Amino acid sequence: MLVERSFNYLCVFQLQQGIGRPSVYHAVVVIFLEFFAWGLLTTPMLTVLHETFPQHTFLMNGLIQGVKGLLSFMSAPLIGALSDVWGRRTFLLVTVFFTCAPIPLMRLSPWWYFAMISMSGAFSVTFSVIFAYVADVTDERERSTAYGLVSATFAASLVTSPAIGAYLSAWYGDNLVVLVATLVALADICFILLAVPESLPDKMRLNTWGAPISWEQADPFTSLRKVGQDPTVLLICITVFLSYLPEAGQYSSFFLYLRQVINFSSTTIAVFIGVVGILSIIAQTLLLTLLMRTLGNKNTVLLGLGFQILQLAWYGLGSEPWMIWAAGAVAAMSSITFPAVSALVSQSADPDKQGVVQGMITGIRGLCNGLGPALYGFIFFLFNVELNTLDPIQGDFNVDPLPVQSPTERGLIPGPPFLLGACSVVFAFMVALFIPEKPSRSSFASQLSLGDKPQLDTSAV
Numbered sequence: 001m002l003v004e005r006s007f008n009y010l011c012v013f014q015l016q017q018g019i020g021r022p023s024v025y026h027a028v029v030v031i032f033l034e035f036f037a038w039g040l041l042t043t044p045m046l047t048v049l050h051e052t053f054p055q056h057t058f059l060m061n062g063l064i065q066g067v068k069g070l071l072s073f074m075s076a077p078l079i080g081a082l083s084d085v086w087g088r089r090t091f092l093l094v095t096v097f098f099t100c101a102p103i104p105l106m107r108l109s110p111w112w113y114f115a116m117i118s119m120s121g122a123f124s125v126t127f128s129v130i131f132a133y134v135a136d137v138t139d140e141r142e143r144s145t146a147y148g149l150v151s152a153t154f155a156a157s158l159v160t161s162p163a164i165g166a167y168l169s170a171w172y173g174d175n176l177v178v179l180v181a182t183l184v185a186l187a188d189i190c191f192i193l194l195a196v197p198e199s200l201p202d203k204m205r206l207n208t209w210g211a212p213i214s215w216e217q218a219d220p221f222t223s224l225r226k227v228g229q230d231p232t233v234l235l236i237c238i239t240v241f242l243s244y245l246p247e248a249g250q251y252s253s254f255f256l257y258l259r260q261v262i263n264f265s266s267t268t269i270a271v272f273i274g275v276v277g278i279l280s281i282i283a284q285t286l287l288l289t290l291l292m293r294t295l296g297n298k299n300t301v302l303l304g305l306g307f308q309i310l311q312l313a314w315y316g317l318g319s320e321p322w323m324i325w326a327a328g329a330v331a332a333m334s335s336i337t338f339p340a341v342s343a344l345v346s347q348s349a350d351p352d353k354q355g356v357v358q359g360m361i362t363g364i365r366g367l368c369n370g371l372g373p374a375l376y377g378f379i380f381f382l383f384n385v386e387l388n389t390l391d392p393i394q395g396d397f398n399v400d401p402l403p404v405q406s407p408t409e410r411g412l413i414p415g416p417p418f419l420l421g422a423c424s425v426v427f428a429f430m431v432a433l434f435i436p437e438k439p440s441r442s443s444f445a446s447q448l449s450l451g452d453k454p455q456l457d458t459s460a461v
Contacts, residue, residue: 022137022199024146027130028153030196033188034096034126035154037103039161040181042273043266044106044174046259052110058253062377064114069248069369071121076365080128088133089198096192098123100185106178121369128361135346136199144297144343148288151339155280155332163270170266235435240341240364242428243305246312246421248365248372253380254315257415262324272328279332288336297344298437304337305429309422316418344435379417 053060083091102116130150138146168177258264264272291300311334314327345361 019195020197022133022197024134024137024149026196026199027133027150029191030092030096030188031126031130031150032153032157033184033191034099035157036161037100037181037184037188039158039273040165040168040177040184041103041106042162042255042270043166043169044177046255046266047174048106048110048113049256052114056381058256058380059377061253061256062249062373062375062380064118064373065248066370066372066374066377067118068121068124069367069371069373071119072124072369073364073367075122076125076128079123079125080132083129083132084200087198087200088129088136089192089196091129092126092133092196093189093192095123095126095129096185096188099126100182100188103178103185104182107175127365131342131346133199140346143346144292144339145285145289147339147342147346148284148336151335152281152284155277155284155335159274159277159281162273163267166266166270232436235431236341236345237361237364239301239305239428239432239435240338240361241368242424242431243308243337244365244368245372245375246418246424247308248368249376249417249421250312250315250372253373253376253417258324262319262321264321264324272325275325276328276332279329280335283332283336284339287333288339291336292340292343296437297340298432298435300340301337301344301432301435302429304334304340305425305432307331308334308337309425309429310334312418312422312425316415316422318415375420376417379420383416 049061050057079091079095098120102113102120105113105116127150131147134146134150135143165177165181168180255269258269258272259266288300291303295303307330311327311330314323314330318324318327342361
């Protein structure tokens with residue numbers, strides 16, 4: 001009875017058409033609002049993190065983000081497979097809701113806030129569903145540009161939101177910032193409910209509606225085992241893992257690193273994010289399209305990995321603010337890597353397997369989101385880089401990045417985890433050299449086929 005009611009509810013939900021025909025722009029708005037809400041919390045989160053964990057702040061931050069990433073890894077294949085059966089719109093709503101659920105708890109209960117961030121990883125796989133949505137509404141020629149637009153929108157959401165959040169925090173307090181972020185997240189949920197149409201074609205959805213999901217599709221470790229069965233799949237997945245592992249660790253701790261080691265003010269951090277974000281938008285729209293057409297997918301991936309190596313090495317060795325600003329410009333160019341990889345994978349998968357294949361890649365990224373932050377936090381801990389002092393946010397509007405006094409003594413290598421990350425990307429570059437320019441679709445089809453595996457009853461989901 002419960003399964004029947006759930007099925008009827010999903011049927012009614014899917015029949016709601018939204019506004020207009022499904023398009024890339026629907027996906028763009030969903031991503032923008034979700035990450036704009038989180039971008040507003042950049043400054044308050046630094047304060048709350050230090051207040052909640054005054055000892056070993058980098059380490060605790062890494063553990064929190066690590067648990068979230070591991071849960072994301074566990075859930076991404078299942079959510080991707082279910083979106084191939086039940087449609088994208090349902091799971092856009094689910095993933096956005098649970099990703100944004102911790103936001104109101106930041107000021108209500110910091111401990112519950114960080115606990116919810118960790119637990120929300122089970123559904124924080126919006127990109128997996130978004131890329132499948134984009135694949136539904138684009139053809140192969142448009143897909144790389146569309147993925148670049150989605151990634152650029154993610155960067156655009158972080159261009160102004162940290163600066164806005166820092167300004168509101170300084171003048172009106174953190175409570176207002178949390179309230180605004182909550183309202184933006186609610187607006188995103190309402191947009192999905194009212195405006196986003198289903199992208200999965202009716203004939204594809206109706207033919208598979210209520211069909212059982214195989215254990216192969218639901219088990220993330222099965223996905224990892226499958227990648228070794230085809231050389232091309234294996235090469236792409238290893239490249240994603242080795243390149244995204246340091247990126248995930250960097251993203252989780254970089255703002256703390258700028259504040260503690262480089263001694264950037266809160267406003268300088270917001271300006272830095274904005275500048276890098278603007279450059280990333282240019283790189284992922286204009287430059288990505290040009291590079292795809294002239295160099296091809298594989299060479300674009302290699303170029304992005306080359307920029308990432310340079311960026312991480314510069315972050316690791318840079319001890320002066322101008323070095324960080326220069327490395328940020330290089331980081332913008334490295335942002336073309338993942339859209340190029342996603343396009344390469346998508347072109348090699350059948351239309352009805354886009355959710356599964358994007359879920360597999362997102363699952364690997366989720367594994368990196370678990371291992372990367374924990375690895376960075378542990379290395380910072382080993383090298384005794386701790387957040388011992390944190391000045392109040394109020395009045396902290398000096399954009400001059402030159403530090404008056406450094407809160408920590410700078411060693412010979414300011415950022416050891418970044419150098420380790422650069423070495424990881426070097427290996428990713430070497431692996432990517434062996435990826436075919438155009439992998440055969442049959443390879444992915446064989447990897448994603450259901451076969452004769454035992455079936456998972458969807459009533460348990």
